Amino acid sequence: MNYRVLTLVVVLAAAGIAGVLCYRMGSEPELRAAEREGDPMRWLRAEFHLKDEQYARVAQLHQSYGTVCAEHCRQIQEATDALTTLKASKSADAAKLAASEQRVRELRAVCERSIEEHVREVAGCMSSKESERYLAMVLPRISSFDHSGPPDVGLRR
């Protein structure tokens, strides 16, 4: 083999190894593991560098909030179903329809306030720097929630 080609092959191999090593160095294994497992709590722990006691408190809050969340879910679902039924019926009263729509909006607003409260409580368990980062990451998603897509996570994970 020509020495020029041989040298090029060696250089390219070294470059490939360097690329793989840098990819591994730049990767965040805990983040990837949490993504693979679809485990938001594992992500939360790694992302915001929670100490054991901080994590225990956050996990407890998350678990207790599951009950509140389930109740909100039930109420919103009932109101949404009632609204759908009203819309489907031909003899639907405009006032009743408006009231039903208002009820759904109110329940969603209650839900949003409750999540925000919960999120702020969780942030309180973190260091001030991490809590700022957490709120900046999570709050915008709550206020800009788009409920047109199906959920991909169970309530009690």
Place this chain on the structure above:
Amino acid sequence: MQSDDPLSRILRTWRVTPTSSPNFRTSVWQRIETARRGDGESWSAYLRIHLAGWMIATVVITAGSGLVGFTAAKTKNESSRQKMVATYVASIDARAHVRP
């Protein structure tokens, strides 16, 4: 000034009578061609000759590859992070679980 030592005397009488080689020109070109192709020399000798060029190429290609690898990892991290934030928010947002 002429010296009369034995060496000078021998040198004065010394005559060179080279024999002409009919293949001289051909063999010179063969050696040039061999050197150009790199045949007949070791890899280490080749590297010593072209060291500067290959060093620069190695540094540039390896650094580029490393940068690409690092950037790819950061991009993937960001994508995973966004996905996990969405998963986390969905896990605490009752609105995400309501059928439309």
